[in-house]
Amino acid sequence: MLRRDLLGAGAGASLLALAGRAATRGALAADAPAxxxxxxxxxxxxxxxxxxxxKRPHADPDTRLPHAIDNMSFDDYRSIRFRKETALWRGQGLDFQVEFLPRGFLYRPVIDMFEVxxxxAQRVGYNPDLFTYDNPRLRVTDNLGFAGxxxxxxxxxxDYFDEVCVFLGASYFRAVAKGQLYGLSARGFANGTGDPKGEExxxxxxxxxxxxxxxMTSMVVHALLDGPTVTGAFRFTIRPGGLSGTDETVFDTESVLYPRREITGAGIAPLTGMFYFDANDRQHVDDARAAAHDSEGLSMWTGKGEQLWRPLVNxxxxxxxxxxxxxxxxxxLMQRKRSFHDFEDLALNYEKRPSLWIEPIGDWGEGAVDLVELPTPNEVNDNIVAFWRPRNxxxxGAEYAFTYxxxxxxxxxxxxxxxxxxDTRLGATLDGKGRFVMIDFAGDSVKDLPPDAKLHAELGTNTGDIRNVVVVPNPAERSWRVTFEFYPGSARIAELHCTLNDEKNALSEQWVYRWTP
Known part of the structure; x- marks a missing residue:
């Protein structure tokens, strides 16, 4: 399977995550909660x-399917298409239409759908004739219900209704702004991400x-979350780009969580993306393209007003x-590179993938932005996860509200x-014993500076040595470049940081980077 096929089908989660869920679906609940x-x-x-x-024990949803579609392949699933003429609210003079997705492949649980x-609230009725089937054997007459x-x-x-967002698979969903293609995903809640014991x-x-x-240029969607350790209520007010006067699509999200058990590693507003390689990290990738990723960095604006940029790695x-x-x-998780030549991929168009910024509403208190980077041998799997983890x-039995x-x-x-x-670029030093690091800074604070401006780099590392620091202008791009050599010595991990400064102040956001061999 190619990632371009998966994204073209509007799948709401990575194959890596879905495979984990599919492997645990064996125990069926005899009496699922109403x-x-x-x-x-x-x-x-x-x-x-x-x-x-x-207040009740968790019960897994029934994932049983009729024999004809029990072992459906991805191609089979993709060949079942919703009839656009039967879309909810079609022909009613509204700016929104809803199409439903079939069960099958990795999307086995039946998801209740209601129109309000x-x-x-009235249940959205299922009918197999809501879909077309390239393979007639995939049409079964059972009341299957929907997957998303x-x-x-x-x-x-x-004059054309584009797909704005899709909810499909666990608590995954994704959306696009005006002119974009699907890329990274979001979820309702994360628990145990990166834990060797497994993720919920x-x-x-x-x-x-x-x-x-x-x-109306906005639409409201409510969702009921259910998992082994938590339940929750979500209200999404969705404002598609292009309808409300801006290009961006905005989800005003109100969530209330009810833990069944104590949760030590809760993930609030989790984001899931893919980073395969770029100029900062392609040592184990042999690929003709310049880069391949849905997101290139984690951007943070801290409570103290600091602006941080952490380039992603594989x-x-x-x-x-x-x-x-x-x-x-x-x-x-942000995608800053927006030129075709940044990627050179005619099929996947990574330059058109969304960035996704989380704006907390209200006081979220103490905690941390967690970043999990998983190794991936290709660009099929989503391998990057970021979320807010409350300190406590x-x-x-308690109630927790997060609005964002x-x-x-x-x-x-x-x-x-x-x-x-x-841009962040890494390569070997001339002696082959260290890493040559190149960071490009661009923006209003530096674009009009004269070439002889007195700028310096505020650099640091928790281990190893930084040598031969150079700060130079790039007149062609109206930007500035910092280069240095990093010698880790015997260290197996190092945390580096850099800002571009004039004689008085920092002129740039802070570059933070984790080096590993």
């Missing part, structure tokens, strides 16, 4: 359901789609990093005068 039903619906309905579920109108859904809206031109994948068990009024061994903070202003454990805004965007939603890191 999660949702038609009837009156208000802003507290999903929260009440989540509270009630948290005038305070009443896609939202369409006219974000690129007024909670599931969105049911969705409620509020029918928008004519002229490590040989799992790497876990934690950036402690208090009341963060935001963080995100989540206690069983998700910006699916081309760039950080807030401009800054600080110069930003636009």
């Amino acid at each position: 999660a949702a039903a038609p009837g009156p619906f208000d802003e507290n309905t999903v929260r009440r359901l989540a509270q009630a579920m948290a 109108e005038n305070g009443q 859904f896609r939202i369409h809206a006219p974000i690129n031109r007024a 994948f909670a599931l969105f068990r049911a969705f409620w789609l509020e029918k928008p009024q004519p002229g 490590p040989l061994d799992l790497q876990f990093s934690a950036f402690a903070d208090n009341t963060p202003h935001g963080f995100g 454990k989540l206690v069983a 805004r998700m910006h699916w965007c081309w760039d950080n939603p807030w401009p800054t005068r600080l110069a930003r890191i636009v």
Whole structure:
């Protein structure tokens, strides 16, 4: 399977994660919890359901499928297509239409779908004739239900409804801004990411789609989360790019979590991306392209106002990093390279993948932005995870609310005068014993400086030696470059940092980097 096929199908999670979930689906619940039903619906309905579920033991959803589709391949799954003429709200003069996704392949649990109108929730009825089938044997008459859904809206031109977002697989979802293609994913909740004991994948068990009024440029989706250690209620107010006057697509997200058991490594607003290689890390990759990744760096704006940039890597061994903070202003997995020539890939167009910035609303207190980097031998697997981890454990029986805004965007939603890191390159030193590091800084604070401006690099490392530091202008790009040699000696890991300074102040965000052999 090629990643281009997976992304083209709108899959909501990586093969790596999905394979782990599929391997644990054997135990079926004899009596799955009654999660949702038609009837009156208000802003507290999903929260009440989540509270009630948290008081009962977790039961795995029934993942049994009819024999004809029990071992469906990816190609089989992709060959089943929703009939666009049957989309929810089609032809009703609204800016939104919803298409539903079939069960099968790795998406086995049935997910309850409801339409909400005038305070009443009605189940979205399943019918096999909602789909077309390239292979007739895949059409079964059982009441299978749905695995997920896609939202369409006219974000690129007024006469065509483009796919804006998709919810499919565990609690995964992804979205695009105006003019973009699918890339990284988000999830409702993470627990145990990078833990050798295994990661928990909670599931969105049911969705409620509020029918928008004519002229509305936003749509509300409610979701019920259920997992072995936690339940939760989510409310997404989705504002597609191109409809509300900006290019970015925004999810205003209200989440309330109810732990069944104590949770020590909770992941709030988790992001999942792919980094295969780039100029800073391609030592074990032999590829004709310049780079291949959905995201190139983790950007952070700390509670103290510091702006940090951590280039991503594809490590040989799992790497876990934690950036402690208090009341963060935001963080995100970002794609800054936006030229075709940055990647040279005619099929995958990585330059059109979204960046995703998380803007916390309210005081999130003490915690850390965690970054997990997993080794991957190719670009099929999502191998990068970032999330906010509260300092304190989540206690069983308590309630925790986290509100945040998700910006699916081309760039950080807030401009800054600080110069930003636009490229990080690493190579061997001339003697072959160290690493030659090249960092390019560009932005308002440096673009108009004269070539003889007195700038210097504020550099540091927790181990090893930094030598031969050079700071020079690049007139062709109106940017500045810092180069240095790093000699790790016997160290197996090193934490480096760098800012570009004038005689008084820092002119750039801070480059933070973990070196490993």
